Amino acid sequence: MKDLNSLMQQAQAMQQRLQDAQARMADTTAEGSSGGGLVTIGLKGPGEITAIHIDPSLMVPGEADILADLIQAAHADAKRRLDEINGALMREAAGPMAGMNIPGMPKLF
Secondary structure, X not given: OHHHHHHHHHHHHHHHHHHHHHHHHHHOEEEEEEHHHOEEEEEEOOOEEEEEEEOHHHOOOOOHHHXXXXXXXXXXXXXXXHXXXXXXXXXXXXXXXXXXXXXXXXXXX
16 A cells, blocks of 8 residues: 555656646747748747747748748747757656556656
8 A cells, every 4th residue: 555655646746747847838938940040930838939030131022932931941940949848848747657658548758
């Protein structure tokens, strides 16, 4: 019974760490860029765009397709970085249970 109590305490502690990590993830920011920094996009939390910077040299008539591609690439870069940061936060919160495959439970990062 002592082991069960210990396991329950560990599970409760992990649940609290996961909730804390989710709160930190909501405030996490990341910036991505493309075109050698000509386009940058800032993201926060689950992917909310917080900033977009487009170098004025890209504001050329007839070049909208290039600009659109650069915006998409910058967003993908920022999203990848944000996902990496958030994944690290969740792995840290899951502690020793990270990566475990427990039947009936979702895999923890």
